[in-house]
Amino acid sequence: MREYRRSLRKEATLGFVPTMGALHDGHIQLTRHAKEENDVALASVFVNPTQFSEGEDFGVYPRTLERDIELLKEANVDCVFAPNREDIYGPEGYKPVCHVEPTPFNHIYEGQIRPEFFRGIATVVTKLFNIVTPTSSYFGQKDITQCALINSLVYDLHIPVSLRFIETIRESSGLAMSSRNQYLSPEEKSVAGILYTALEAAKAVCTVQGRMHRDKVKAAVMAVLETQPMVSKVEYISVCSHKDMQELDELNIEEGGVIHSAIRVGKVRIIDNVLVGKAVEDILGSARS
Ligand code: AMP
Helix, strand or coil: CHHHHHHCCCCCCEEEEEECCCCCHHHHHHHHHHHHHCCEEEEEECCCHHHCCCCCCCCCCCCCHHHHHHHHHHCCCCEEECCCHHHHHCCCCCCCCCCCCCHHHHHCHHHHHCCCHHHHHHHHHHHHHHHHCCCEEEEEHHHHHHHHHHHHHHHHCCCCCEEEEECCCECCCCCECCHHHHHCCHHHHHHCCHHHHHHHHHHHHHHHHCEEEHHHHHHHHHHHHCCCCCEEEEEEEEEECCCCCCECCEEECCCCEEEEEEEEECCEEEEEEEEECCHHHHHHHHHCC
16 A cells, blocks of 8 residues: 555645445445545545444444445546455554544443444544545545544644545435445335434424524434334434534534434444534535535
């Protein structure tokens, strides 16, 4: 990877899209932006073991590298970096001394439910940035907490990369595309768009009213989710600031914020979010397509 990087013209700009593979149109959209806005587009495919908790789906996470490479070729991506575990974490049995610990993120919903998740992400993204040394890097709004985390990571550790956050790509039902959607049965898939419908319904009320207490926002989301019996669990509904993902008492249009939620449809976990008010321009800015 380093040799490839050195082989590029010194002034060439490189747009980088980190992924865990099992690619879909959401990932491809990120690579389109990377290609349009840079001389060279590069994607990585690495199923990062440290962002899976005990009992999560690391072992069965879909791995489709050959197909991924084909899709990336079709999307005119110039280079694919597909390291193995040893490349990133050292030889079998090696215990790394250093990692990146984004402590406040462990206390927000997603971090409480999946301990080590954000530390795993912050650490692997730092490693990838150090290896690839991109000019810009592209992330999806779908993982909004990840966007806020990477923003802080780059700022706090002075990493010389510009960040671009790209709007979520959805199925026609509204369901956010995700590699994990493969776990849904056809029937589950046909109803899983309910999460986006519910988030949009709450956003619509807030947009009309201008401001809304978080309990009312959550109730508006819940009211829609309760209409679908295949929603087996609502893990959380969170109303938070898009800047640091800390909970807000009130959502208002001028300041902006995020409504995000994780639910289970059958056994499959679906996460999604909508940006409200000023958060849209703050997060998506000129990257909006
Ligand atoms: P993953 O392979 O799930 O780690 O995702 C790699 C990148 O693609 C992350 O920045 C995700 O936020 C982004 N991504 C995943 N799904 C979507 C989607 N439906 N729309 C836009 N970006 C996405």
